[in-house]
Every structure is written in structure tokens, then in C-alpha cells.
Amino acid sequence: MLSFIIRRLAISVVVLAGISVLLFVLLQLMPGDPAEMMVDPFSFSGDRAAAVQQRREELGLDQSLFVQYVRWIGEFVQGNLGFSYSTQRPVTEIMLERFGPTARLMGTGLVIALLVGIPVGILAAMRRNTAVDYGATVLSLIAISIPSFFVALIGIYVFGLKLGWLPTAGINSAGGGGLADSLRHLVLPAGILGFALAGPYVRYARAAMLEVLGQDYLTTARSKGLARRRVIGRHALHNALIPLVTVVAVQIPTLFAGAVIIEQIFAWPGMGRMALDAVRARDYPILLGFVMAVAVLVLLCNLIADIAYAIIDPRIRLSGARA
Amino acid sequence: MTALDTVTPPAGPGSLSPGQLAVRRFRRHKVAVAGLVLLVLFGLAAVVLPFFLDDPNAVDPTAIRQGPGDGHLLGTDSAGRDVLARLAAGGRVSLLVGLSVAALTTTIGLVLGAVAGYFRGWVDAVLSRITDVVLSFPTLIIVIVVVAFVGPSVTALILGIGLFHWPVAFRIVRGLTLSLREQDSVQAVSGLGAGPGRVLRKHVVPAVVAPLTVVATLEVAQAILLEAALSFIGLGVPPPTASWGNMLNEAQSLTILESMPWLWLPPGIAIALTVLAVNFVGDGLRDAADPRAAR
Numbered sequence: 001m002l003s004f005i006i007r008r009l010a011i012s013v014v015v016l017a018g019i020s021v022l023l024f025v026l027l028q029l030m031p032g033d034p035a036e037m038m039v040d041p042f043s044f045s046g047d048r049a050a051a052v053q054q055r056r057e058e059l060g061l062d063q064s065l066f067v068q069y070v071r072w073i074g075e076f077v078q079g080n081l082g083f084s085y086s087t088q089r090p091v092t093e094i095m096l097e098r099f100g101p102t103a104r105l106m107g108t109g110l111v112i113a114l115l116v117g118i119p120v121g122i123l124a125a126m127r128r129n130t131a132v133d134y135g136a137t138v139l140s141l142i143a144i145s146i147p148s149f150f151v152a153l154i155g156i157y158v159f160g161l162k163l164g165w166l167p168t169a170g171i172n173s174a175g176g177g178g179l180a181d182s183l184r185h186l187v188l189p190a191g192i193l194g195f196a197l198a199g200p201y202v203r204y205a206r207a208a209m210l211e212v213l214g215q216d217y218l219t220t221a222r223s224k225g226l227a228r229r230r231v232i233g234r235h236a237l238h239n240a241l242i243p244l245v246t247v248v249a250v251q252i253p254t255l256f257a258g259a260v261i262i263e264q265i266f267a268w269p270g271m272g273r274m275a276l277d278a279v280r281a282r283d284y285p286i287l288l289g290f291v292m293a294v295a296v297l298v299l300l301c302n303l304i305a306d307i308a309y310a311i312i313d314p315r316i317r318l319s320g321a322r323a
Numbered sequence: 324m325t326a327l328d329t330v331t332p333p334a335g336p337g338s339l340s341p342g343q344l345a346v347r348r349f350r351r352h353k354v355a356v357a358g359l360v361l362l363v364l365f366g367l368a369a370v371v372l373p374f375f376l377d378d379p380n381a382v383d384p385t386a387i388r389q390g391p392g393d394g395h396l397l398g399t400d401s402a403g404r405d406v407l408a409r410l411a412a413g414g415r416v417s418l419l420v421g422l423s424v425a426a427l428t429t430t431i432g433l434v435l436g437a438v439a440g441y442f443r444g445w446v447d448a449v450l451s452r453i454t455d456v457v458l459s460f461p462t463l464i465i466v467i468v469v470v471a472f473v474g475p476s477v478t479a480l481i482l483g484i485g486l487f488h489w490p491v492a493f494r495i496v497r498g499l500t501l502s503l504r505e506q507d508s509v510q511a512v513s514g515l516g517a518g519p520g521r522v523l524r525k526h527v528v529p530a531v532v533a534p535l536t537v538v539a540t541l542e543v544a545q546a547i548l549l550e551a552a553l554s555f556i557g558l559g560v561p562p563p564t565a566s567w568g569n570m571l572n573e574a575q576s577l578t579i580l581e582s583m584p585w586l587w588l589p590p591g592i593a594i595a596l597t598v599l600a601v602n603f604v605g606d607g608l609r610d611a612a613d614p615r616a617a618r
Contacts, residue, residue, distance in 0.1 A: 015456050018452060018455070019460075022460075026468060141603065142595075145598040145599035145601075146595040146598070147551050147552055147595070147598075148552075149552060150595060153574050153587060157580055161581045168577075253459075253461035257462070257464060260463060260556075261463075261552055264556050276558075279467060279470070288468075290464075291464060294460070294464055295460050296459075298459045298460075299459050302459075
């Protein structure tokens, strides 16, 4: 077990290094020269070229790319991701502010998707080739195929504008409004994020359950005289749910991408909206900070899922990493 | 099977080629056939309709935000442009992005996957880690960064999605190549002196065509969805070029959303139907390609 975890950790470190190289390349491609920007061409009097050169040396931009990379990584490890161009505040500080709303949105969306997707998928597998199964399959394909922003527009149109039941923007009413108000603001964005994600979960859960239902040990359990309900509940369900641990992790990037769009539509003050505002303001440090945070979080989730999977299912660590 | 015997030669299934059997299985998948028909219709409309409709970029200040009716079957947008003409033009963009991305991702996946699976060892290790790196970035977000640097354009969109969406194809080809090269037939051919080029061309490529077709279909769907989402937030196809996504962009205004459904319902429905049809076809192809697949 320990050797599996160590091997898995080592791979993650390599991938993390790859991610950092990719981000560093992006950083180099970033338009504009930071040293140039720090010397205001209007208010600065005297030898501007020399001042820019001095700034460049202070920032270490005259060093080789390799040295710059090592220094950048050093700062990164200490949590320093640079400063916003527009507000001059530390990127880490801004992102921490924005993390809460995004976590609330994504967490609720994920829970909704799991609570809807997995039972429906399992039910479809148990009622295989019946109307229930076909209905679930078609519905899940629809959830996968309709863009979430279109569902969001319809949701706003129906529940916000026509029925007037739910607020369509923001995380709570101006001046706050307590828990009930926050929950009302959460219903549409999280529900739509959850709906989009439930589609894949139905398909995975159905496939996993079908796979288990075809196994010989279930036939054995049935032929020993165990009731179908008990066979499904005790044997099949347990084994079908194991691979879903990984499926949740695999969908994390989709969740982030979905959050970017949903936050934009619902004026949700999270990290996705921060990133899109940064694109419009050409605030590249913020944008790169966001991409880095997403990549690291995705990597971390995959690592946790793999280790959790290995703990639950001993076959994995004996045969090595999954394909 | 009986109903289909009228269109296939009156021979038993035993004498049919694997390709014919796959076609037969696909045709039995009714939803997939319906999806294919819809796609062909949409494709034809996108290619042919623009020749008969107004210029999708022709601004008419005298006919702004007109409801569906005389002269404009689906009304006009905020610049007085014909919605139907823009819908057809947007279809062309979706088609272009979808097919280009699918071609790009499956080609990259095929080449890298075959190389990784055939040579194994450090080549495989390096390529697999690169795949892990790419998979750590949600494609939508990485394309946002690309667009932030180089500006929005259809080319940026295709390259951005294409260069970051190949891991699915890669993993499938790599897995198949790994198991293929262990098969006795391939071992024998290698033993007789066939080099990697010949083994990959004659044995690996034919074996991965079927699963890659399924992947390509799903890539088309994914690319169309990504294009729409990016254009919707203003970072995809730049105006004035019409795309289904940027047509929906206007609906972020509550007035338009509430009182001008002809501006946002048609492009939204077009995206949904197209992607749904592509996904149905993908499902049908999957079942056709792999007869053992559960259904």
C-alpha cells in the first residue's frame, strides 16, 4: 500500500513540474514587459531607459530563463503568485476571497449531481431495456448535450422572469439577507451546474452497475437462495460504487469549466468570474494564478481519488496503476 | 435482423464482412439513425442555405430587433441583421470547428498513442506524463488563456481546443497498441522483420479505426459545445462573424431574454439538437463498433 502511495505521489510531482513549466512558458508569452510597466512614462523624469533597466535587474528579468524559473518556483511554493496589474493586490489574497463562493457553488452542484445521477443510473441498470432505462439514457444524453448556459438562460427566463420565484443574480441580496436568502440565490446556479454534471454520472453509474450485475458471484449469490433485494443491496451496489470514486475526480475539470460559465451568467462573485474579468482587463497575473490553482486542484483531486480507490479496492495496488 | 435482410445480400451473417456487420448494427440503433439524418439535414442547410438568404452581416438600421415575420422569417437582431441568415452562417462555423477539432485531436492522439504503445519504456512514460499535465487543465479554461493572449479568432479556437483535447484519443490508441503488439500475429510479423512503421500502418491503424471513429464523433460534440460556450462569454468567434454561441451572447440582457425569444431560442435549440444528434450517432457507432458492449 505504502509503495503504491509513494509511486503515485512521485508521478504527481512529475506532473506538477510539467504543469509549472507550461505555466512558466505562458508567463513568458504574456504580452507586455513588467519592468516597462512599473516606470510610468508620464510622471517619470530623467533617464527612463536606465530606470527600466534597473527595474529589470531588480526583478531578475536580466537573468537566464532557467534562473528565472527556479526563482519563480521558489516564490510559488511560498504562495506568492505575483500582484494584480489593476489593483496591485497580491494574487493569492484576491483568489482566497473568491474561493469561498466558488466552493459553495461547485460543492452544491456536485452533491446535486451525485444525488440525482447515481440513483437514476443504478435504477436504469436494474430495469435494463425497459422504459425507465431508455428514459434515463435519453435524459442523460440531453443533459450532456444542452449547453449549460442555454439551460441557465431558460432557468432565468422561467423561474426568474416569468414565475418570479428565484433571484437571477448575485450570491445574496444587497446588504445580505440571512441563510434563506443565500439558499434562494444558490438554487438556480447550483441546480443548473448539477444538472449538467448529472448526465455523465447517470451513464457511469448505469455502466458500472451493469458490469457488476453480469458477474458470476451475483449469480452464485442468487442461486444460493439470497433474495434479489439483498443481492443488489449487499453485493452489487457495493462493488458498483467503487469505480465511481474515480469518476467524481475525472469530472472535476468539467465542474470548474461549468463554474466559469455559470458564475458569469449569474453574476456570482467567484473565481471563474474573477478570471473572465481578468481577461477583459488584461490582468494576466490573476488569470495565470487562476489557471494554476485549477490545475493544482485537479491534480490533487485525482491523487486523492486514486489513493482512495486503492484503499477500497485492493486489486488496484497489486496490479499497479490503472490504465 | 429480418427486416434488414431486404437491403443486404441474402447471405447469412456469417458471410458478411465486419464492416457490413457494423453498418447493420448501426442501422438497428433507431435513435442513432435519426441523429444521423438530422445531422445530414443540418449540414446541408449550413452549406446550402447561405446562398439563398440575406448576407448574415448586413446591418439594417431600419429593422432592429423585429419579431419573426415579413421578410425575416426568424426576425432581426440588435443590428437589424437577419437571424435566420446568421443561424445558417453560425452552423457553418460550428461545422468547421467541430470537424477541424475532431481531425486534429484524433490525429495527434493516433500518432502519439501508437508511438507510446509500440515503443513503451521511457517514450511511453514521457508521453503519458504529458497527457496527465494536459488533463490537469480544463480545456475551456486553457482556451480562455490562449484567447486572452492572442485575441479571439476561429483559428485560435480550433488550435486551442485541438491542442488540448487529444488525451482521450491518445489513451484509447495507446491501450489498444499495447495489447496488439503482444498478440501472436503481430509478434510473428515483427519476428519476420517488419519494422515499427509497417506494424503500425498494417496492424495498429486498422484496429483502432473503429474506436477512433467513436472518439472523433464525441470530439465533434465537445468542440461544438466549447465553441458555443466560449463565444457566449465573448471569447470565441469574434463579431461580426455569426456563431450560435455569440448569437446567444445578447440574451445576457434581461430585456432581450424576457421579450425577444426569437433572438436566443433558435441558436440555443440549434446547438442542443446538433450536439444531441452527434452524441446519438456516437452511441450508435459505439454499439456498432463493439458488439460485446452492454446495452
